[in-house]
Amino acid sequence: MKKMILLALCLAMLAGMMTTVGAATTTVLNDNGEGTGNWYLRDNTAGTDSLSNVSPGADGTGKCLKLVNPNGRVLLVARNSAAIKYKKGYTYTINWKMKADDNETVYLAFFNGNMTTTPAVVTHAQLNSNTGKYSATTAWQNYSCTFTVNSISGGATTSSQPLMFRITSGGNMYLDDIVITETPCYTVSVTAGENGTVTKDGVAITSDFYVTEGNSITLNLTPDENYLPKVKVNGADYVVSNNQVTLTVNQATTVEVSFEQIPEVTPGIVEDASYNWFKEENGTPTIFSYHKLSSFNTGETYLEYGVKLWNTAKPEDTVTLAACNPNGEPATAVPDAQFAIRAYGKAITAENSYTVQPYVGEDLGESEVLSYK
Helix, strand or coil: CECCCEEEECCCCCHHHCEECCCCCEEEEEECCCCHHHEEEECCCCCCCEEEEECCCCCCCCCEEEEEECCCCCCEEEECCCCCEEECCEEEEEEEEEEECCCEEEEEEECCCCEEEECCCCEHHHCCCCCCEEEECCCCEEEEEEEEEEEEHHHCCEEECCEEEEECECEEEEEEEEEEEEEEEEEEEEEECCCEEEEECCEECCCCEEEECCCEEEEEEEECCCEEEEEEECCEEECCECCEEEEECCCCEEEEEEEEECCCCCCCECHHHCEEEEEEECCEEEEEEEEEECCCCCCCCCCEEEEEEEECCCHHHCEEEECECCCCCECECCCCCEEEEEEECCCCCCCCCEEEEEEECCEECCCEEECCC
């Protein structure tokens, strides 16, 4: 026999029922199912339905709440106290224990639909949808539902309403240890300039969103070619790593993202990285010349690099010594390449001075005159 049992929990916010779970989380309901005085049946016109406390409870001790509906009618069971005022910008977690005489499909829902939540929680009119659907078994199980209140109709900041349970066929249903906590959330506002995009969980950010206090978020930044992201968080510069912004949210947060064009850098020599010497090595006068290429980004490739070397007194005898790859072939320039060249032999004598000058393509670095030491 098809049955609907609607359990409406008008969740109390009396000061005596609220306890602090952590620095930010507050328990707004903690009902252990020990007393039916906290509950009542609505629409029990047939007089065949009942609500009672039975032993044992879910943990094998105490009592739990038992609902009996032999005729499969619609029932509302509510607490004898004011309903919880769900607050805009708060995250709620509802934990409860439940079982049924037979395996049942159970729906968790709000009485009306004047709130939007993430994830969406069904309203009374949507109880046949799959959202908010749970499977009750013949053994006690723990259940949990977490959602954030994003907005409330009419611009309100709170919404007072019960929570409902429904089972889909006749039989008995048992509830115990119903606990509801609330945690404040904070608005995160993200603005992004041109020449790039900002996404969260793979979706472009088009409006402000809430984050539960203490939770972390990651924003992915995708700059256009030859652009770099610049970020400020609450007005302070943020160091971007791997084109991501990762934040732990403990206050209202603004994230400003701009994308700045990377200045063009042509291939060249990093002058303050050069190092040269002329001295004896293994009994032979030897010139050592070390240099580094710039972090160029103009896309120029296939440029050779190395040093030009000449006897300072005979510049017309300049020789070009190209840097080579492991195969002994002239290397082609890549940004930040480092290279060193040794020159020795009959043409290198301790009596002469020599001039070395690094190059990459047609660009020449600063020359240096080396005397034997």
